[in-house]
Amino acid sequence: MFDQRSFDCRHxxxxxxxxxxxxxxxxxxIVDVLSFSSTVVAALHNGAVIYPYxxxxxxKMYAQSIGATCLPGRSEAAxxxxxxxxxxxxxxxxRERRFVLSSLNGAHCAWIAKQVPKLVIGSLLNAAAVARYCNKLQEEINRPITVVSCGExxxxxxxxxxxxxxAIEDALGAGAILKGLVxxxxxxxxxxxxxxxxxxxELSELVTSCGSGQELIARGYEDDIAFCAQFNTTNVVPVLHPGGAYFENGLRDN
Known part of the structure; x- marks a missing residue:
């Protein structure tokens, strides 16, 4: 049976x-570079409160029950x-507004894994900060770390x-985080x-040229790719609040 049990850090x-x-x-x-993980990081950086679904x-029904706004797709949101x-x-x-953010990949993976001891959102934007946070957390609770590339x-x-x-962008994001883990x-x-x-x-070029990047470009979202391909630009570490409701920043942003 497939197992990485004997290792401290897994993918x-x-x-x-x-x-x-x-x-x-x-x-x-959870790593979904284009775009759930990067969007959660950007939202928390700007002080928003994100509920994954x-x-x-x-x-929509979930958002109504918690007094939040369920975010629509890109074209409708515009x-x-x-x-x-x-x-x-x-x-x-x-800032301080509540939003329910849904996606078939990142949000779904976060929802499935919400009962783990700690669930963290990682991306290229915050790879080093996530690694530091997880190293400290591993010392405190003595649990292995699994980095999940969500894919498309x-x-x-x-x-x-x-x-x-x-999705290669998720594998690269996972690798950037794993590189910093002890x-x-x-x-x-x-x-x-x-x-x-x-x-x-070549991070920027690869994220732009990969299948997921080309898909977004074809839909007119080049700015998303340029943002998501940035490396270690923030110390925001989204951590799922106990009970699986919303993300809070595990580290203070510089």
């Missing part, structure tokens, strides 16, 4: 990876003048197919680290 993929990390009780880092339609699943859509005017989904997957599409690394984690180390000087 896994998608909803199944998040579920397995939750079953083990690992400290779990996996499905948008159900999220018409309404509200933020969305885009990191550049958040600003200081959204095939739009036209057949019923007999796994619809998850591995402890033994699984082979899966080592491969992510090696990928990041080998591509460190």
């Amino acid at each position: 896994d993929w998608g909803i199944r990876g998040a579920r397995e990390a939750a079953k083990r009780g690992d400290i779990t880092v 996996p499905l948008h339609e159900d999220g 018409k309404l003048g509200v933020p969305t699943l885009s990191p550049v859509s958040f600003a200081r005017e959204h 989904r095939w739009d036209d997957a057949r019923e007999d197919e796994n619809n998850m599409r591995p 402890g033994s690394k699984s082979p899966e984690a080592q491969v992510c680290m090696a990928s990041f180390n080998g591509c460190r000087s």
Whole structure:
């Protein structure tokens, strides 16, 4: 059976990876560079309160129950003048406002793993800060760390197919975080680290040129990619509040 149990720091993929990390009780880092993770980081940097929820339609009812706004998709948000699943859509005017943010990948993985001892949101933007936070946390509670690359989904997957599409931007983000973690690394984690180390000087170009980046460019969201490809620009570390309700900053931003 597939297992990375003998290592302190692990890497896994998608909803199944998040579920397995939750079953083990690992400290779990969710990485969805384009764009859930980067958007949560940007929202908290601007003082907003983010509640993750996996499905948008159900999220509307959930938002009403907690007095929050359920954020729409990018095209609808632009018409309404509200933020969305885009990191550049958040600003200081959204400070202390409550938002429910849904996505098929990052938010879904966070929801699946919400009962872990600590659930952290990682990206290229805050990789070093996340690693520092998790190293300290591991010392305090003595639990392994699993970094989950969320990946994307095939739009036209057949019923007999796994619809998850591995995303290199998430692997690079995971590698950047794993690089800063203390402890033994699984082979899966080592491969992510090696990928990041080998591509460190080309992060922006690779995130722009990869399949997920090209998909966003085709939809007119070049600014999202430029923002998400930035490396270590903030100390914001989104940590899921006990009870799985909302994210709070585990570290004070500089």
